[in-house]
Amino acid sequence: MSAIPQNLPLRNDLIGEEPYGAPQLDVPVCLNVNENPYQPDPAVCEAIARRVRDIAPTLNRYPDREHIELRQAFSDYLARESNTRLDVDELWGANGSNEIMLQLFQAFGGPGRTALGADPTYSMYPEYARDTFTGWQLAHRKADFTLDIEALIEQIHAVGPSMVLLTSPNNPTGTPLPMDEIERVLEVCETAEVAGANAGVHPIVVIDEAYVEFRKSGTESAVSLIKAHPNLAVSRTMSKAFAFAGARVGYLAASKGIIDCVRIVRMPYHLSAVTQAAALAAFEHTDEQLSRVEHLRETREATAAWLETQTYKGEPLDVAESGSNFLLFGGHFDKRDEIFDELLKRGVLIRVVGPAGWLRVCMGTDEEMARFREALTQVLRIVEAA
Ligand SMILES: Cc1ncc(COP(=O)(O)O)c(C=O)c1O
Structure with missing residues (x-):
């Protein structure tokens, strides 16, 4: 205490x-916080040191607050990892996906708004809700921890959430979330009402893919649905499979409209020049990081x-x-x-x-x-x- x-x-x-x-x-x-237990290899450490040394003389200046080079690196990574090429303005970085999620709650939650998840799920979500004065409600899962999709849809209509937040795969259960279920929720949310909002306003669907690189090979990521669904936001992180938890880098893949909403609430210069340099160095060594x-x-x-x-x-x-x-x-x-x-x-x-x-x-x-x-x-x- x-x-x-x-x-x-x-x-x-x-x-x-x-x-x-x-x-x-x-x-x-x-074995308690779902990190990658393998250290970055020496070539990656060397690249990080070099990139940070190169930008050190510029640390009297604020960093690129739009972190364009890093957003380009997210785009290149997703093109390779999820077979989907997104534009720089469909990507956004922050200090861990924790910060991405907080920014989403700041932009789309708030007093009078509710976010809807599926129980059991990641225990930070109610904290983002509390910190942004957003209501937090949970749909139940089946005994095997898969979504009860019909109950979830009923609850979307009953609650009128501004955000439906699903974790793929789920934490703490590990349960995979099939793409057809994500698509079903996206379709429902395209026309569902948001309680307290103007007519014609509909919920966004946030898919938290913190662990998605560990999915069964041959299965897709929700990133592949972004071009077709402007109401979809996919949160990703370098902390898990990418073996970079200590650097604190998460990112968001979504329509330009969603990214622009998040840019309203971000702190100016939220992503330090050191963080950006380290992340760019790690992306130079994607093969080693994912090995x-x-x-x-x-x-x-x-x-x-x-x-x-x-x-x-x-x-x-x-x-x-x-x-x-x-x-x-x-x-x-x-x-x-x-x-x-x-x-x-x-x-x-x-x-x-x-x-x-x-x-x-x-x-x-x-x-x-x-x-x-x-x-x-x-x-x-x-x-x-x-
Ligand atoms: C489901 C889920 N989302 C997001 C995070 C946050 O990860 P980070 O802030 O390191 O990107 C975690 C961390 O354990 C998690 O389990």
């Missing part, structure tokens, strides 16, 4: 709130298969289908906090998140996953016997 002095005029709705964030602990095996993605996918499949062979209190563990770099597993852990604590005692940090009975583990290096398997095997026996 942070001790905030009671004589400070903190907003009434923030009194008693805690800062968001998973524990940052110094333990040997960190472990296939291996991490294989690690996910192998870990899911292994988890399914494990038992707790005589029942096999459930593992949610994942298109991401993490797995939600358990399903019937009646003491998930104890399992988490016992793993931590053995130097393995995972995450207590999602519906009761489940735990989430992110894919690490081969050595880290071996330690996770060894620790979990011991811990399940200890906790079930306690």
Whole structure:
């Protein structure tokens, strides 16, 4: 608990709130925040150092607030990764997709507006809503964590949200979101009303693709729908598959109209020259940065298969289908906090998140996953016997 002095005029709705964030602990095996566990290779580090050194003499000046060169690099990356060529004015960067999402809430949320998600989902969304005075509502998912599309559509009509926010694949469940479901929601939102807005105003659909590079090969990204759907905003990040979480770079792919709305609320010069230089250097080495993605996918499949062979209190563990770099597993852990604590005692940090009975583990290096398997095997026996 942070001790905030009671004589400070903190907003009434923030009194008693805690800062968001998973524990940052110094333990040997960190599998709790869905990072890429592999470090950038030396050529990438060298390119970053060179680019930052080159711009250092210009740091007395503000950076390019439109970050045009970086937006061009996003375009080149998506042309390759998602087979879709977007214009520079259909792209936008920020300090992590956290900031992209906050900017979307600032532009399209606000007092009297509601954003609609699907439960369970990423636990930051209600925080963006709170911070922008936006209402936050959740449609339910089916027992296997897939969307209940009919219930979602009913709720869109009942609530009149300004934003429908879906995560593809979902966090914390890993559930893939099929393209035909995204298209169905887009079509509904093209004519649905937004409560409190003028006639003729319709919701935008935000697809959070933070983990999308881990999707099954051969499946598409929602980026490919942007040209046909001006009400679609796709949020992406360099933090996960691209192995660049520490640099804080996220980006938005959307129609020029949506990007122009976001540009109204952005801070001037929000993306530092150092960040832009580092991101451009990383994009020079896209092959190296993505080189472990296939291996991490294989690690996910192998870990899911292994988890399914494990038992707790005589029942096999459930593992949610994942298109991401993490797995939600358990399903019937009646003491998930104890399992988490016992793993931590053995130097393995995972995450207590999602519906009761489940735990989430992110894919690490081969050595880290071996330690996770060894620790979990011991811990399940200890906790079930306690
Ligand atoms: C679904 C989802 N969206 C967005 C983010 C934010 O990522 P970043 O701000 O590092 O781009 C995360 C981070 O864990 C996430 O899980």
